[in-house]
Amino acid sequence: MATPGSPIQSSLTAEIFTGNPATVNDAYDTTKLNNGARIALGVAVYVIESVTGGVQKWRYVRLNTTVDATKVFGPV
Secondary structure (H helix, E strand, O other), X not given: OEOOOOOOEOOOOOOOOOOOHHHOOOOOOOOOHHHHOOOOOOOXXXXXXXXXXXXXXXXXXXXXXXXOHHHOOOOO
C-alpha cells in the first residue's frame, strides 16, 4: 500500500481501537505481550481530514511514565 504523497511502500497496518488516533492511550504493561501495545511501535497512521481533505500523519510511540502526557504537544 502506498503512503499518501510518497512513493514509499508499506506493509504495516494499524487498527485504531478508539477510532481516533488522538485518543489512543495503551497502558504500558510488562506482563503483557508487546508490553500492552496494540500497534507496533513506529507504525505511521495516515488520516484524511474530512473538512479540508488534508492528510494527517500520526506515529505510534511509547511515552515513559515519568513524562506528564497532558503536557506533550506536537511531535514526540
